Amino acid sequence: MSPLAHGVGSSSDLPLPLDLVLQAGAATVVLSFLIAALWWTRPRLAGFAERPVPAAIWLPALRVVVLLLSLYLVGNALFGPRDSANPVAHALFVWLWVGVVPLSALLGPVWRAVNPLRTLFRLLRLPPAGLRPGAGLGVWPAVLWLLAFVWFELVAPGRTDPLVIGCCLLGYGLAQLGMAVLRGEQWFARGDCFELYSELAGRLSPLRWQVPLSGLAARLPGAGAGLAAFVAVWWGSTVFDSASGSPAWAGFVQRAGHADLYATGALVLVCIVVLVAVRKTAGGLDVTASLIPIAVGYTLAHYLSLLIVAAPRGFLLLTRQWGLASDVAWNVVPIPSVIAGAQVALILLGHVIGVIVAHDAALASAAVDAPGVSGAVRVAAAGPRLARGVPVLATLADELPLVLFMIGCTWAGLFLLFVR
Amino acid sequence: MTVLVALVLLVAAAFLLVPAMVGVKFLMAATSLLSFSSLFASFMLLVSSASIATFLQLAVLALSRRRARAAVPPADLPALAAPAGVHAVALPADARAADAPADVRAFAAPAGVRGFAPPAGVSAFAPPAGGPQPAPAGLGKRSLRLVPFLLAALTLLPGCTQAPAAQAAAPAACGSEAPGQVAANAELRDGKASPAPHRVAVPLGSQVRLGISVDSAAQIHVHGYDLEYQVRPGQPMCIVFVASRAGLFDVEAHPDTLLLQLEVK
Numbered sequence: 001m002s003p004l005a006h007g008v009g010s011s012s013d014l015p016l017p018l019d020l021v022l023q024a025g026a027a028t029v030v031l032s033f034l035i036a037a038l039w040w041t042r043p044r045l046a047g048f049a050e051r052p053v054p055a056a057i058w059l060p061a062l063r064v065v066v067l068l069l070s071l072y073l074v075g076n077a078l079f080g081p082r083d084s085a086n087p088v089a090h091a092l093f094v095w096l097w098v099g100v101v102p103l104s105a106l107l108g109p110v111w112r113a114v115n116p117l118r119t120l121f122r123l124l125r126l127p128p129a130g131l132r133p134g135a136g137l138g139v140w141p142a143v144l145w146l147l148a149f150v151w152f153e154l155v156a157p158g159r160t161d162p163l164v165i166g167c168c169l170l171g172y173g174l175a176q177l178g179m180a181v182l183r184g185e186q187w188f189a190r191g192d193c194f195e196l197y198s199e200l201a202g203r204l205s206p207l208r209w210q211v212p213l214s215g216l217a218a219r220l221p222g223a224g225a226g227l228a229a230f231v232a233v234w235w236g237s238t239v240f241d242s243a244s245g246s247p248a249w250a251g252f253v254q255r256a257g258h259a260d261l262y263a264t265g266a267l268v269l270v271c272i273v274v275l276v277a278v279r280k281t282a283g284g285l286d287v288t289a290s291l292i293p294i295a296v297g298y299t300l301a302h303y304l305s306l307l308i309v310a311a312p313r314g315f316l317l318l319t320r321q322w323g324l325a326s327d328v329a330w331n332v333v334p335i336p337s338v339i340a341g342a343q344v345a346l347i348l349l350g351h352v353i354g355v356i357v358a359h360d361a362a363l364a365s366a367a368v369d370a371p372g373v374s375g376a377v378r379v380a381a382a383g384p385r386l387a388r389g390v391p392v393l394a395t396l397a398d399e400l401p402l403v404l405f406m407i408g409c410t411w412a413g414l415f416l417l418f419v420r
Numbered sequence: 421m422t423v424l425v426a427l428v429l430l431v432a433a434a435f436l437l438v439p440a441m442v443g444v445k446f447l448m449a450a451t452s453l454l455s456f457s458s459l460f461a462s463f464m465l466l467v468s469s470a471s472i473a474t475f476l477q478l479a480v481l482a483l484s485r486r487r488a489r490a491a492v493p494p495a496d497l498p499a500l501a502a503p504a505g506v507h508a509v510a511l512p513a514d515a516r517a518a519d520a521p522a523d524v525r526a527f528a529a530p531a532g533v534r535g536f537a538p539p540a541g542v543s544a545f546a547p548p549a550g551g552p553q554p555a556p557a558g559l560g561k562r563s564l565r566l567v568p569f570l571l572a573a574l575t576l577l578p579g580c581t582q583a584p585a586a587q588a589a590a591p592a593a594c595g596s597e598a599p600g601q602v603a604a605n606a607e608l609r610d611g612k613a614s615p616a617p618h619r620v621a622v623p624l625g626s627q628v629r630l631g632i633s634v635d636s637a638a639q640i641h642v643h644g645y646d647l648e649y650q651v652r653p654g655q656p657m658c659i660v661f662v663a664s665r666a667g668l669f670d671v672e673a674h675p676d677t678l679l680l681q682l683e684v685k
Contacts, residue, residue: 250678
């Protein structure tokens with residue numbers, strides 16, 4: 001067999017150095033409380049709109065290109081070589097699953113713009129309204145699809161066999177198209193897990209939102225338990241990927257046997273634990289929006305070297321199949337210390353953005369509640385306050401559980417990159 | 421009074437530095453973060469650093485409140501005579517803070533928000549210019565607010581120590597271990613690694629001698645270096661190579677049995 005037999009996802013990053021982890025952990029705490037108490041004293045993010053997608057001429061062309069590339073990759077997976085020369089594993093696990101995150105975080109929901117299933121749906125002139133339109137189960141189908149995908153990526157036996165990947169992709173496409181025929185084109189926005197994934201990461205985009213980060217303060221699609229579950233599966237699967245690479249886990253699975261069974265159970269368990277923590281820890285506030293930057297930061301930190309090493313390699317495999325550039329090789333090895341620094345920076349940045357968003361939401365809800373207090377009480381209470389009139393520490397008390405929970409998430413991410 | 425409170429808070433924060441430093445020292449010396457004492461030390465570190473941050477904020481708030489109050493009286497005195505006037509003054513400010521998205525956009529747009537997204541914004545901190553901030557106290561408060569950020573930056577500075585080295589490898593079956601060499605043994609028995617999968621620290625550039633024995637034919641793969649060998653039962657194999665690339669690499673018996681991990685650095 002080939003080196004690819006373990007999938008493209010096997011990471012070779014060194015564990016983070018202890019001093020970096022400790023400093024980052026301390027900085028997390030300090031930054032969180034500084035932001036919450038001093039830096040961000042007024043709600044500034046609410047009430048901004050998304051910029052419309054420019055109706056450029058290149059967008060339909062790009063859609064067609066992505067559709068043709070997807071069709072080629074699936075066809076090649078089904079009928080092409082069944083060894084490591086087949087680029088479909090790179091395309092699915094690196095380009096789509098990892099690559100969409102930085103692209104969306106920069107440019108907005110890219111996968112919604114170029115989704116080949118959507119293009120196919122329009123080209124086939126399927127009924128846009130659907131045969132039985134309705135909201136159905138909200139975003140829960142996407143949660144289940146995402147869980148199925150991460151199970152396939154991390155646990156499933158034979159997951160790097162191009163034939164298996166091709167069959168799964170074909171099945172996924174047919175199921176999605178069938179549901180879209182039933183529910184209408186809007187199905188893709190809530191039922192296609194990759195589109196929802198790209199949509200959530202795209203909320204960070206500085207290009208698509210007038211004020212950076214205001215996308216996270218706007219209403220999320222299908223906000224509520226379903227979306228929290230989606231973020232939980234996203235974050236939890238990355239956590240599981242970190243943890244399952246450790247020798248301790250390998251030793252446990254070897255002693256216990258039934259590796260796939262235990263891995264499946266552990267994956268689902270981690271996702272459920274994250275979901276329960278997300279829903280129960282934060283009190284009355286909706287945490288999902290503030291967890292998105294943390295999930296994006298951790299995903300990028302975890303897969304950074306994979307993206308650098310494997311994404312161009314997949315492209316080379318593709319061109320090599322067409323007989324182009326057969327002597328070009330991509331042997332870039334990232335310097336471990338640079339990767340470690342970038343990982344810590346990404347995790348901290350995600351955490352800071354998450355705290356800002358959570359704090360902004362708390363301030364905004366406090367500002368809405370405030371007019372309910374009578375004017376006389378406000379005047380009496382105005383004396384010992386800051387001149388600005390916003391009782392900063394009062395909102396801090398409300399959001400304290402949330403901030404502590406986010407510190408916990410960030411510490412967990414750092415710890416996992418340390419013990420990996 | 422507020423100065424006294426602020427001083428007490430600052431002194432308390434300074435005292436809390438002691439347990440924080442002890443925690444950091446202990447964690448630096450600890451070999452594993454998973455032991456009870458290390459977890460306790462990190463808990464201490466968490467609690468003390470959070471308290472330091474909170475105390476500092478409270479101190480800064482106390483001081484800035486004093487300044488704000490000192491700045492207010494001239495404007496406040498006539499208002500005291502006519503409470504209705506205070507009411508009228510207070511309301512528009514509330515309405516502005518409350519629920520007027522157009523206004524929120526007006527303060528957010530001019531400055532600041534863009535600078536908050538990258539971490540570089542920490543050093544380039546600038547309070548928004550367009551908000552309803554009192555002009556006379558603004559400058560002093562602004563410079564006062566920089567203090568916690570400077571302290572936060574200081575905590576990040578001392579970062580040049582090395583993580584403790586891991587344990588040395590066991591003596592090898594394939595030849596004895598010479599200086600500059602690292603030897604490790606692994607055995608595949610009933611599809612399990614023996615000893616249990618573990619991590620071997622390898623200095624960058626040293627020679628690695630891997631002694632592998634199996635009880636059924638297996639393909640042994642050293643990731644990263646992409647070395648692959650077929651090993652047969654009864655014929656232990658010695659894989660020798662120079663660890664020229666830093667990283668964490670699995671040594672596996674295909675398809676999926678981890679034997680050990682090489683941590684090259």
